[in-house]
Amino acid sequence: MFEAAELGRKVSKKDYALRVPALRTELLVAQRELAGAGFSVIVLLGGMDGAGRSETANLLHSWMDARFLTAHAFGPPSEDERDRPEFWRYWMSLPPAGRTGVYVSSWYTDPIIQRTFGEIDDDTLDASMQRIANFERMLADDGTLVIKLWLHIGKKRQAKRLDRLAEDPLTRWRVTSRQRELLRRYDDLRRAAERALRLTSTGETPWVVIEAEDIRYRNLAVAEAVLQELVRRLHERRQPAPATSAPPPTSNGDLLQTHSVLDRVDLHRTIDAASVVETLTAAQERLARLVLEAYQARLSTTVVFEGWDAAGKGGCIRRVIGPLDARFFRVIPISAPTDEELAHHYLWRFWRHIPRAGHMTIYDRSWYGRVLVERVEGLATPSEWRRAYKEINDFEEQLVDRGVVLLKLWLHISQEEQLRRFEERERIPWKQHKISAEDWRNRDKAPAYRMAVTEMVERTSTEYAPWTLIPAESKPYARLEVIRRLCKALHRGLAAQRSKG
Amino acid sequence: MFEAAELGRKVSKKDYALRVPALRTELLVAQRELAGAGFSVIVLLGGMDGAGRSETANLLHSWMDARFLTAHAFGPPSEDERDRPEFWRYWMSLPPAGRTGVYVSSWYTDPIIQRTFGEIDDDTLDASMQRIANFERMLADDGTLVIKLWLHIGKKRQAKRLDRLAEDPLTRWRVTSRQRELLRRYDDLRRAAERALRLTSTGETPWVVIEAEDIRYRNLAVAEAVLQELVRRLHERRQPAPATSAPPPTSNGDLLQTHSVLDRVDLHRTIDAASVVETLTAAQERLARLVLEAYQARLSTTVVFEGWDAAGKGGCIRRVIGPLDARFFRVIPISAPTDEELAHHYLWRFWRHIPRAGHMTIYDRSWYGRVLVERVEGLATPSEWRRAYKEINDFEEQLVDRGVVLLKLWLHISQEEQLRRFEERERIPWKQHKISAEDWRNRDKAPAYRMAVTEMVERTSTEYAPWTLIPAESKPYARLEVIRRLCKALHRGLAAQRSKG
Secondary structure, eight states, rough: GGGGSOOOOOOOOOHHHHHHHHHHHHHHHHHHHHTTTTTOOOEEEETTTOOHEEEEEEHHHEEEOOOEEEEEEEOOOOHHHSSSSHHHHHHHHHTTOOEEEESSTTOOOOOOHHHHSSSSOHHHHHHHHHHHHHHHHHHHHHOOEEEEEEEEEOOHHHHHHHHHHHSSSSTTTGGHHHHHHHHTTTTHHHHHHHHHHHOOOSSSOOOEEOOOOOHHHHHHHHHHHHHHHHHHHHHHHHHHHHOOSSSOTTTTHHHHHHTTGGSOTTTOOOOOOGGGGHHHHHHHHHHHHHHHHHHHOOOEEEEEEESSSTSSSHHHHHHTTTOOTTTTTEEOOOOOHHHHTTOOOOOOOOTTTTTTTTOOEESOOOGGGGHHHHHHHTSOHHHHHHHHHHHHHHHHHHHHTTTTTTEEEEEEOOOHHHHHHHHHHHHSSGGGGGHHHHHHHHTTTTHHHHHHHHHHHHHHHOOSSSSSEEEEEEEEHHHHHHHHHHHHHHHHHHHHHHHHH | OOOOGGGGGOOOOHHHHHHHHHHHHHHHHHHHHHHHSSEEEEEEEEEETSSOOHHHHHHHHHHHHGGGGGEEOOOOOOOOOOOOTTTHHHHHHHHOOEEEEESSSSSSHHHHHHHHHHHHHOOHHHHHHHHHHHHHHHHTTTTTTEEEEEEOOOOOHHHHHHHHHSSSTTTGOOOOOHHHHHHHHHHHHHHHHHHHHHHOSSSOOOOOEEEEHHHHHHHHHHHHHHHHHHHHHHHHHHHHSSOOOOOOOOTTTHHHTTOOGGGGGTTOOOOOOOGGGHHHHHHHHHHHHHHHHHHHTTTEEEEEEEESTSSSHHHHHHHTTTTTTTSSSEEOOSSSOHHHHHSSSSTTHHHHOOOTTTTEEEEESSSSGGGGGHHHSHHHHHHHHHHHHOOOOOOHHHHHHOOEEEEEEHHHHHHHHHHHHHHHHHGGGGGGGOHHHHHHEEEEEEHHHHHHHHHHHHHOOOSSSOOEEEEEHHHHHHHHHHHHHHEEEEEEHHHHHHOOO
């Protein structure tokens, strides 16, 4: 979940100066409409120490109309607060309709910190998160817009900030022993936070993780996220019932577009042409051995192939199954659902295919269609695809809890390479069946798909089922890499099973 | 929660014969509309052993069109099922759109039984219920109508059924040692079930507890519940977006009306006129002592007064506070919310008044307005008041968890007595301010209010915060009884606090 916020995103001084004026104007206009709109807004700023939560709250106060904002932070409970149920102080802080509360710390802070220090276990953290999810759902049901932003920085950056504060006599007082301790426990905090965020990212109140290393990027991303959610809600309010039309795009809507996790895929990876056959054959042999071992150990595997049109999913799948005994695996191509499938929940068709112990299931496209093609083509409503992230995370958690090895692969190619392959398909007679007018239409929607893929990777890369992005510009490289990743996953799954008993 | 299903409700043979034909016809008509309505129905039959789950499933099959029903029961998981995640078999059983699944056992069965036998603790039960709530919410979000009925019988009845089965050579095989053991653990099962039901009674998928001692009553109540929910959903579908008009009443809609928990209040309770002053004074003295003790022990108390108009709430409150030091308590009369309160969630105004440790807060009307006057007068939408039961239960749980003594009193009088008191108020000059045209209007809506009160008591009488119904036909009796109940609650709260240390 946090990997996608470690891409080194930056905004130049010049770009920043260009973007800010429009963003501030739009924020003010939206805020003015909010005043009479009959609902309230909560902006939660979570994040690592030193990621700039207070600075961000200050920024919102200077960019928006501060008369209608109230900032909140919660320290150790006062005597007054200890006398009452835990949530009393949060209730008392809630903004009335038309106004916005900005939370520098919140109901998440204590449970995450307690888990970090090992004062509570995962079960207790989960129970806390459940209470929080109930609380937020109650607010959302009542019309409150809850925007949850997690400001993420890496361990190095956190250490650097602390050192810098400690050097300056004016800020030295801000560096406490608790902060040093939190830095030492960075990995525990990260784990606790990822768990907390996953359990409370619902369709109505999702978390947005924002990379906070670069201050200009952080500022724009925060303001942009607040603006987008606010504009969307105001738009829905004006357009009651099934909101079919999209909300107007905001001026900076391309910030996330231009800083996608996909940009980090190194497309130039390739493989030595001389040894390609040998290397591939060796990897396939290893795979065949591991698949047999998994079968004997009753370890199930599920491999999900997603990727751009013409990224080479089919070729990869053929190389995977080439060396395998047909008893051990099944390839399931996902296209339009059957009538029977349409009459059920969209996940039902995937539950149907859950393999018995020891088998491998390979999906050529998958349940992610919900948040990709169905989202972009308007086949799922916004509320349907928004809540699908959590539904999918829950589904995959059940698989992994049952011991299934789950590998999710996104095959990535550039738009230029895709064009080249499309043209080749049209030119070469035996490849013509692979290209249709629909492929060209999809290509026109590339920006929307790119947005959907970025969000999919960010929201469904979990501890237990992360996405693996495969550079697929070179077909031989991609095929080998897929097999290697699969071997690694099987190897790890077998080891985990052995260590359990 | 189950107390309201131990009223000895009965339906005579004659009434049964009169009602059944119309009910069956309406069920068939609704089922026919369902076939093309694009959503599926799940009827879950939970309940004690011997409460007649299988018989009820059979009944639904004979009263409805069995071609569109599928019954499900789950024993110990098969090898096939053990190979896959726990919910796999439930997913595979889900009915497609247009059809109905009837569940004789379900995803609830294992966790409740395991908790009953102490194989899991409350935390694990809670985690299971959370997974179930997520699962059901996903189904409900997808349009599935989930009807959850709990068939309740008392311990004696369960024993009797078991004996009868054991006597008959034809049915003796059905009595297993496990059933004998379940009977022995009746109280544990009851506690586990109450907890499970409370945690999974949401606005979209509430549980309905049905008294199952009398077979005719049980049959009618089950069929009626299924019919009502189905008709409501079909009606909403025809009337998209804010469903303002109520669904058409079903022929048997008065079954619950005529078998209300309110009928069991013995209105003839009275008190010896000669000793009334003395007894009341003694009780008040005891109360004053206990309130002081609670103050010193920092034990908070919240008393909720609800009841029919003219039931004598004001008089009771005056007798309660009469002997108390004004520093220790606060009376909060709840009328129309202020502007500021309207700009927040409806529970906000009650969170505001949560007392500090050691204090007593007395509510003259309360948060229950949401499911009473706001429901009946249409000030809250159906989805708002339906989800309020869970919101209120959660709220009260937080109070009780914090150690607050919570006493909820419903003052009950007959319609005749209310009329007498209204007329008296109009006649006697110094009572005239207590009666208005609105009171008379409310009286016209008595059946709707009665329904709302019945449902309120059934849905919000929890283990930790049960309702106390006070017979208030005799004012002296009611006043004394209120003080006695309050003394008892304080006494128990003080003892619990002492035992905790």
